[in-house]
Each structure stands twice: as structure tokens, then as C-alpha cells.
Amino acid sequence: MATKVLDATLPLAATRTRVRWGILAILFIVTTINFADRATLSIAGPDLRAALGLSPVQLGYVFSAFAWSYVLAQLPGGWLLDRFGSKVTYFCSLTLWSLLTIFQGGVGFLSGAAAVAVLFTLRFLVGAAEAPSFPGNGRLTSAWFPTSERGFASAIFNSAQYFATAFFAPIMGWIVHSFGWQAVFYAMGGLGLIVALFWNRLVHGPLSHPDVNSAELDYIREGGALVELDSTSTGPKEVDTLKCIVELLRNRMLMGLYIFQFCINVLTYFFLTWFPVYLVTERHMTILKAGFVASLPAICGFLGGVLGGWVSDRLIKAGWSLTAARKAPIVAGMLLAMAMIACNYVVSDALVVFFMSLAFFGKGVGALGWAVVSDTSPRQAGGLSGALFNMFGNAAGIVTPIVIGYILETTGSFASALTFVGLSALVALLAMVFMVGTIRRVDLRHSLLPATVSRG
Numbered sequence: 001m002a003t004k005v006l007d008a009t010l011p012l013a014a015t016r017t018r019v020r021w022g023i024l025a026i027l028f029i030v031t032t033i034n035f036a037d038r039a040t041l042s043i044a045g046p047d048l049r050a051a052l053g054l055s056p057v058q059l060g061y062v063f064s065a066f067a068w069s070y071v072l073a074q075l076p077g078g079w080l081l082d083r084f085g086s087k088v089t090y091f092c093s094l095t096l097w098s099l100l101t102i103f104q105g106g107v108g109f110l111s112g113a114a115a116v117a118v119l120f121t122l123r124f125l126v127g128a129a130e131a132p133s134f135p136g137n138g139r140l141t142s143a144w145f146p147t148s149e150r151g152f153a154s155a156i157f158n159s160a161q162y163f164a165t166a167f168f169a170p171i172m173g174w175i176v177h178s179f180g181w182q183a184v185f186y187a188m189g190g191l192g193l194i195v196a197l198f199w200n201r202l203v204h205g206p207l208s209h210p211d212v213n214s215a216e217l218d219y220i221r222e223g224g225a226l227v228e229l230d231s232t233s234t235g236p237k238e239v240d241t242l243k244c245i246v247e248l249l250r251n252r253m254l255m256g257l258y259i260f261q262f263c264i265n266v267l268t269y270f271f272l273t274w275f276p277v278y279l280v281t282e283r284h285m286t287i288l289k290a291g292f293v294a295s296l297p298a299i300c301g302f303l304g305g306v307l308g309g310w311v312s313d314r315l316i317k318a319g320w321s322l323t324a325a326r327k328a329p330i331v332a333g334m335l336l337a338m339a340m341i342a343c344n345y346v347v348s349d350a351l352v353v354f355f356m357s358l359a360f361f362g363k364g365v366g367a368l369g370w371a372v373v374s375d376t377s378p379r380q381a382g383g384l385s386g387a388l389f390n391m392f393g394n395a396a397g398i399v400t401p402i403v404i405g406y407i408l409e410t411t412g413s414f415a416s417a418l419t420f421v422g423l424s425a426l427v428a429l430l431a432m433v434f435m436v437g438t439i440r441r442v443d444l445r446h447s448l449l450p451a452t453v454s455r456g
Contacts, residue, residue, distance in 0.1 A: 015215065016213060016215030016216040016218075016219050017211060017212050017213045017215070017216045018216070019144075019209055019211050019212040019216060020144040020145055020149075020153075020206075020212075020216065020220060022202075022211075023140060023144050023203065024141075024144070024145075024153050024156055024157065026199075026202055026203055027137050027140060027141075027156075027157040027160075028156055028157050028160050028163075029160075029195065030090075030094060030133070030195060030199070031133070031134075031137060031157050031158075031160035031161070031164075032160040032163050032164045032167070032168075033094075033098075033164070033188070033191060033192050033195055034097070034130060034133050034160075034164075035160060035161040035164035035165070035272070036164040036165075036167075036168040036172070036188055036191075037097060037098070037101045037126070037130075037188050037189070037192060038066060038126075038130075038272055039164065039165060039168070039169065039172070039272050040101065040104070040172065040184050040185055040188050041062070041063065041066075041104075041123065041273075042063070042272055042273050042274070042275070042276050042277070043169065043172040043173055043176055043184060043276055044172075044176055044181035044182075044184055044185070045059065045063075045273075045276060045277055046276065046277060046280045046281075047176060047180075047181040048119075048181050049277075051181070052115050052116060052119075055409070056405045056408040056409050057402075057405045057406060057409050058116065058405075059277075059405065060273075060401045060402045060404060060405020060406070061120070061401075061402060061405070062116065062119055062120055062123065063273040063274070063401035063405075064397065064398050064400075064401040064402050065119075065120045065121075065123035065124045065127065066123045066124070066126055066127040066130075066397060067127060067269070067394055067395070067396075067397025067398040067401075068124060068127065068398055069124045069125065069126075069127035069128040069131075070127035070128065070130060070131055070394050070397060071127075071391050071394050071395050071397070071398060072128070073127065073128040073131035074131050074135070074387040074388065074390050074391035074394070075245070075384065075387050075388065075391060076131070077089070077093075077131035077132035077135060077383075077387055078132070078135050078383040078384040078385070078386060078387025078388070079241060079383065079384065079387075080132055080383070081132055081135055081136055081139055081382075081383030081386075081387070082381060082382070082383035082384060085205070086136045086139050086140050086143075086203075086205070086229075087199075087200065087203050087204065087205070089132045089136060090132060090133065090136045090199065090203070091196060091199045091200055093129055093130060093131070093132045093133055093136070094133075094192060094195065094196045094199060095192075095193065095196045096129040097126050097129035097130045097192065098189045098190075098191075098192025098193045098196060099189065099193070100122055100125050100126045100129055100189075101126060101185055101188055101189030101192065102185060102186055102189030102190065102193075103122055103185075103189075104119065104122045104123070104126075104185040104189075105182040105183065105184075105185035105186045105189075106118075106182075107119045107122070107182075131387070131390075132387075134370070134386065134390050135382075135383055135386030135387045135389075135390055136383075137154075137157045137158075137370065138154070138370050138373050138374050138377070138382070138386040138389075139229060139382045139383055139386060140203075141153050141154055141157070141370070141374050142225065142226045142229060142374045142377065142382055143205055143206055143225060143226050143227060143229040144206055144220060144225060144227075145220065145223075145225055145374075146219065146220050146222070146223020146224050146225050147223055147224040147316065147322070147375065148223060148313055148316050148317055149223070149313060150224075150313070150371055150374050150375065151308075151309045151310075151312035151313040151316070151325070151326065151368060151371040152306075152309040152310050152312075152313045153309070153371075154309060154368065154370040154371035154374060155305045155306055155308055155309020155310070155312075155367070155368065155371065156305075156306065156309065157370070158305055158309075158367050158369075158370050159301065159302045159304075159305025159306055159309075159364060159367070161268065161272075161301070162298040162299070162300075162301030162302035162304075162305060162360065162364060163298070163302045164298075165271070165272075165295060165297075165298035165301075166295045166296075166298035166299040166301075166302055167295075168188070169276075169292070169295045169298065170292045170295050172184045172187075172188070173292065175187055205227075205229065206220065206225070206227040207227055207228065226379055226382065229379075229382060241384065244378075244381050244384055244444060245384065245388065247444060247445065248378075248381075248384070248385060248388055248442070249388070251442060252435060252437065253376065253435075253436050253437050253438070253439070253440075253442075254376065254385075254388075254389070254442065255435065256431045256432065256434075256435025256436035256437070257369065257372055257373070257376070257389060257431075257432075257436055258388070258389060258392035258393070259392070259427070259428075259431040259435065260330075260369060260428045260431040260432045260435075260436070261369045261389060261390075261392055261393030262392050262393055262395055262396050263396070263424040263425065263427045263428035263431065264334075264337075264363065264366065264367060264369065264393070264424070264425070264428045265393045265394060265396035265397065265400075266396045266399070266400050266420075266421055266424035267337060267340075267359070267360070267363050267421055267424060267425060268363075268396070268397075269396055269397045269400040269401060270400055270404065270417075270421045271297070271298075271301075271360065272397075273400070273401045273404075274401065274404050274414075274417070275297075275356075278414050278417075279293055282413065282414045283349055283352060285349075293349075293353060296353055296356075296357050297353070297356040297357045297359070297360040297361075298360065299357075300357040300358070300360050300361035300364070301360035301361060301363055301364040302364060303361065303364065304333065304360070304361035304362060304363065304364025304365040304367075305364035305365070305367055306364075307329075307364070307365055308329040308330075308333060308364060308365035308366060308367065308368055309329075309368065309371065311328075311329050311365075312325050312326055312328075312329050312368055312371065313325075315328065322375060322439050322440075323437075323438050323439045326368055326371060326372055326375070326439055327432060327433070327436075327439075329365050329366060329368060330365075330366040330368055330429070330432050331366070331429055331432065331433065332362070332365060332366070333362040333363060333364065333365030333366025333367070334362065334363075334366045334425045334426065334428050334429035334432075335362065335425075335429065336358055336359065336361060336362025336363075336365065336366075337359045337360075337362040337363045337366065337422070337425035338359070338362075338422045338423070338425045338426060339355050339358040339359045339362065339422075340355060340356060340359035340418055340421055340422040340425075341418055341419055341422035341423075342355045343355050343356060343418055344415045344418055344419065359422070359425075362425070363425070366425075366428070369389070369393070370386075372436075372439055373385065373386055373389050375439055375440075375441065376439060376440065376441055376442055377441070377442065378441070378442045378443065378444045379441075380444060381444065385442070396424075400421075403417075403420065404417045404420070404421075407420065
């Protein structure tokens with residue numbers, strides 16, 4: 001009987017755990033809150049603009065405040081991730097940006113120039129606090145997922161930006177409609193603090209997670225996961241930071257990837273900043289209706305993001321090269337994203353929603369930049385590599401709101417703005433096809449410290 005019991009347990013012992021999917025679920029939840037917090041200002045924008053008497057250009061600058069510091073803090077954030085690890089750095093980031101989101105609601109107690117200055121400052125600080133989030137996502141994905149699952153995993157956390165709008169835009173629109181624009185900041189910031197309480201208990205690196213077994217570790221390691229990435233996060237520094245940055249910037253493949261991400265983020269930041277304003281001012285919807293309408297393209301973006309990552313990984317498993325499997329969904333997605341321009345030539349609100357939904361579905365399908373970063377980042381500098389990529393990409397958050405603000409100030413309509421956003425998808429496509437070339441992991445040649453080289 002003892003032998004039978006032992007034999008019955010053998011299949012269970014050989015079954016690998018699936019802890020990596022739990023880590024991905026946590027990243028999805030936190031990234032959803034991250035993007036919901038970014039979108040609070042756009043949902044509150046029409047009421048806030050009226051309350052503070054802001055011009056389109058002034059509102060554009062306030063919208064851009066987040067991106068200024070988000071871009072500037074990318075490299076310091078990447079250094080913190082490589083130095084202290086994803087777990088600690090991400091926890092501090094989540095806690096701080098949630099507190100700053102709550103503080104934005106206090107701007108309602110001020111008026112005039114003081115209110116604008118404080119709001120700009122708080123949005124600026126939120127951007128700095130959120131800087132390590134996406135490089136941290138990429139770093140954890142590199143550590144936990146093999147190459148054949150990394151496209152889907154990256155698509156899941158990246159598609160949280162659409163899910164955030166699909167789920168929270170109607171809720172935030174209702175909060176603004178029922179309780180005033182200040183309340184949306186209190187609600188979303190408080191939610192972030194609640195999630196932060198659970199972060200340290202649930203997130204670990206592969207080698208230190210209490211629930212992972214050796215079968216899962218062997219599977220992800222043999223598939224290309226960098227399982228040691230966070231196990232020595234406080235160990236000796238392996239690269240010369242400045243030389244590493246220069247080396248990464250000189251790589252043509254990575255520069256093409258950076259340009260691609262800048263252009264695709266033009267669409268992202270239009271959606272996060274001016275899209276609700278477009279619905280209210282150009283399409284004459286109420287803020288409550290705009291919140292619900294904005295959720296429809298977001299749902300399509302989410303579905304497209306999941307589909308793009310799944311298709312890319314399936315192509316790898318079917319024998320396609322990594323380059324072809326990543327680029328095929330990107331090219332198809334960017335072609336669909338240009339459908340946004342068609343909104344300039346239709347009158348019906350239903351058709352506007354259709355073309356916006358089609359455009360954001362395509363944007364989601366093609367949003368595989370983070371998967372490519374995980375595929376290409378050097379082993380010794382995953383945080384820096386992801387931060388540099390995110391810095392270039394989110395420079396679009398500075399440019400897009402301001403450019404659209406000036407377009408509106410000059411033309412009085414969104415027609416040229418939608419053309420600007422739609423053509424950015426074309427440039428993204430061209431950068432991916434003609435600049436990126438073969439997708440492969442970068443080997444650092446000139447920025448490794450001597451101790452690292454001697455260890456072999």
C-alpha cells in the first residue's frame with residue numbers, strides 16, 4: 001500500500017508550478033492602476049478646465065507635466081531597478097505615486113495661478129514616481145518568462161493601459177459627474193495604496209519565491225528566462241552606466257525600437273489626455289457619456305493587445321524566427337491604427353467610435369515593444385535598457401499634448417490633430433521594418449567592468 005501511495009504522488013511531484021502567471025496577474029493589476037491614475041486628469045479635464053479657466057495650450061502643458069519628469073526619471077529609475085531589484089523599487093514607486101494622486105484632489109482648494117502651478121508640480125512628481133514601473137514590468141517579465149511566452153506576457157501587462165480606461169473611465173466619469181472632479185483623485189490614489197499593501201507579500205524573483213518548484217524554474221530557465229536577474233540585485237555593479245548608455249544608443253536595432261515606441265506612444269498619450277476632451281468639445285458629448293464611449297476603443301485596444309502577444313508567441317512555436325514573429329503583428333497593427341484619420345471624414349458618432357475602436361485595436365495588436373525589449377536587453381543592464389526605451393517612448397507624452405494644444409489653438413478643431421496622431425502609426429511601422437532589422441539580444445562589449453569580465 002505504501003508503494004501505491006508513493007507511485008500516486010510521483011506525477012504531482014513532476015508537475016511544474018505556474019507561479020509566473022500569478023506574478024503576471026499582479027503586474028496587470030498594478031499597471032491598470034498606474035494608467036488609471038495617469039488618466040484621472042483627462043477625465044477631470046473638462047470640468048477642471050472650466051473651474052480653473054484654462055486655455056487649450058495651458059491644459060496641454062498641464063497634461064504634459066507628467067511626461068516631462070517621467071522621461072527625465074527613466075534612467076535613474078532603471079539604475080535603481082538594477083541596483084536594488086524590482087521588488088523594493090516598484091513598491092516605493094507604487095506607494096509614492098498613489099500618495100501624489102491623492103494630493104492632486106487638494107488643488108480644488110486653490111484658485112488661479114496657484115492652482116495651476118500646484119497641479120503642474122504634482123503631475124510632474126507623479127511622473128517621476130511612476131518612472132520605474134514599466135522597466136520594472138519588463139525586468140520581471142525577463143526573469144519569469146521564457147522567450148516563447150514572453151510576447152503574450154508582455155502584451156498582458158502592456159494591454160492593462162486599455163483595460164484601465166475600459167474599466168475605470170466609466171467609473172471615473174461617474175465619480176466626476178456625481179461628486180466633482182476632485183473626488184476622482186482621492187478614489188484612485190486610495191486604491192493604489194491598498195494594492196501597495198499586498199505587493200511585498202506577493203512579488204518575488206524566481207529564485208526566492210516560496211511557491212515555485214524546480215520544474216518551473218528549469219522550464220523558464222531553459223526557455224531563456226533570466227532567473228538570476230533579481231537574485232543578486234544588491235551585488236556588485238557589473239557595468240559602467242555611462243558607457244552602457246552610449247553603447248545602447250549606438251545600436252541601430254535599439255534606436256529603431258526607440259523611434260517605434262515614441263510613435264506608438266503618440267497614440268497612447270492622445271488617448272490618455274485629449275481623447276475625452278475631443279468627445280466633449282468636438283462631438284458634444286456629456287462627460288458622463290464620454291467616459292462610457294472612451295471605454296469602447298479601450299476594450300478593443302485590450303483585446304488587440306492580448307491577441308497580438310498570443311499570435312506572436314504562436315508564430316514562434318510554429319517555427320517562425322523571432323524577428324518575423326514579433327514584426328508581423330506590429331506591421332498589421334500599425335496599418336489598422338491609421339484608421340483614426342477616417343474620423344475626420346464622417347459625421348456619425350457611431351462611425352467615429354467604430355474607427356477609433358479599429359485604430360486602438362490595431363495599436364494594441366502592434367504594441368509588442370516591451371516584448372522586443374525583453375528579447376534584446378543585455379543581461380547585465382535590463383533595468384537601464386528598459387528605462388532608455390521607455391524614456392524615448394514617453395517623450396511622446398511631452399510632445400503630443402502640447403502639439404495638439406497648439407493645433408487646437410491655431411485651427412479650432414481636432415482634424416489636423418487626428419491626422420498627426422494617425423500618421424505617427426505609419427512612422428512607427430517604417431522604423432520597425434527598416435531600422436530594427438534582426439531581433440537579437442544585445443551583448444555588451446565596451447561597458448562591462450573589469451571584475452565582470454574576469455569572472456567569465
